Amino acid sequence: MAKVSTVNQPIYPIGTLGIAWQAKEKADWLAIQQRKRNYWDEVVSPLTALLLDRDSPLADWAELVEYAVLDYQPQGLAQYPVFAVRSRDWQAHRPTVLVTGGVHGYETSGVQGALQFIAQKLSHYHAAVNVLILPCISPWAYETINRWNPLAIDPNRAFVEHSPAAESAAAMAFIREQAKQVTLHIDLHETTDTDNSEFGPAKAARDGVAFEYHDIPDGFYLVGDSENPQPEFQQALISAVCQVTHIAAADAAGCIIGEPLQQLGVINYAKKALGLCGGMTDAMYVTTTEVYPDSANATAEQCNRAQVATICAAIDYVLQHGNK
Template sequence: MMQSHTLYPIGTPAQPWSAAERAQWLSRQQIRRSYADEVVSRLQASMPAAGVLVQYGELDYPSLGLPRYPLFAVRSRVWQPQRPTALITGGVHGYETSGVHGALQFIAEAFEVCSERLNLLVLPCISPWAYETINRWNPLTLDPNRHFYSASPAQEAAAAMACVAEYAPHVDLHIDLHETTNTDNSEFGPAKAARDGVAFDWHEIPDGFYLVGDTERAEPQFQHALIQAVAQVTHIAQPDKHGCLIGEPLQQHGVINNPKRQLGLCGGMSAARYVTTTEVYPDSPQATAEQCNRAQLATIVAAIDYLLRERA
């Protein structure tokens, strides 16, 4: 179903945005929650003994008059090269709340136990300005989750890639925590279409949890194991009448695939054998915020268990 260009209040139909429209978009954004209070303070208060808090960079947009945002990761205090390594990323899209809070919950509740068996690197909030303004984009109207490649123009993606290269150069498992929300159709999809001067390609929002594997590293048994684990916490999304989720054909129950490297997705930044992106639906009448966070946590723990079984 194709929607009209005129759904979005900025720009001229069929014309990509210029600097003026981008500035207009930025002027409409407001701080709606606190990265310092909700993310940084929680990290500092719940740091496990087996982890160390690392500042791996700082977001700085001086020409836009925005504050600087320190970027934090939690790394295993004792790093053992002979062990497998798991990378967990959250908040690439700052508005996807359970991606951030699921990562924080993992750090607080499961990091200590899991770190006894493997190396861990967790980046819980890659896009703090977007977290505060509840946005998909960064201040330059770039989607960080399309800019994970060399010489990235997105500071968020570039800093995250540099962090992984420095602290976890070999990754066996990568879980990237996301949500699919109703605002993907009401705000963020129309905004992207307006920015690019194209028609908005509407897709039904799936009601429930699903995973996005990598076309090049599908690992269907791995994906299946994660779906089984999450099904104990919340419901799994059913495909639409075309057998798709968000326009992508279903590969198995609750799983679709994307070419992550080709699209510049966060999940494509490492050579990990096992990689997946979670998609939680926080707007479902069948799920609570706590269930969404727990679904993210369940995915991470199940993925680590699967990796360790395969390496045994």
């Protein structure tokens, strides 16, 4: 584990240093959140146009499913329906591909990359695989550009039994209902400068601990599963993405965000133990993308295309290698 600095790091404006938040501090945090973009316009409307329009070719073999309604009315907020794209012609003998985006709502290319894959590439694979795509698991966080849900819970640490996060619980329940076995799971994320300027300090304040600063890596990387690393699979994805955008280098300690580099652009986490989205199935092939949208060397469109390239390369790998 790389050494991290806790010196001269920002003090979060909510709470008391060293004391974990209680209900008041969480309410204070929620009160300062503002809606900054529109889930209906940026996510629901494109999905509707792609899958409910009679003239859309995608509608013949993929369907839009409302799998839950997230009710934030007790917090004085709105209700949000959440959607999945599902293969109509589901065949038990085909590999099942799960794509998740927007677990962290502020990680924009995770959502937009999933939508771009649906619009541009899904047609290439509809006869070869079963597909489940959940493009925006955390819609309130998407609108407010947040890592947490309104209860100050990180959904990407809550993919566990009896999950405290409605977003995670709804996604897990739907996937268990739809797919007995998942072959491939790609979870789309970003690592941003706000991880150090906002979300890291907020987490430290919430938990009553010191903020641990990590350098943000400039470039794309993957997070494999330490219990099932599949290094050849990860390498194939990096090889595809490097045609689209640059790959993050390790820091001076040989790490990315404090984790030892396993190979170019790849680190590993214990996904199930940490309650990560990537650990919610027993898929043979699992990875989490991490795009760096704040890089001077990458555009928003490159970030979206990097997400799409990962999904395509992953499906291609599964179709070539099967369950080997």
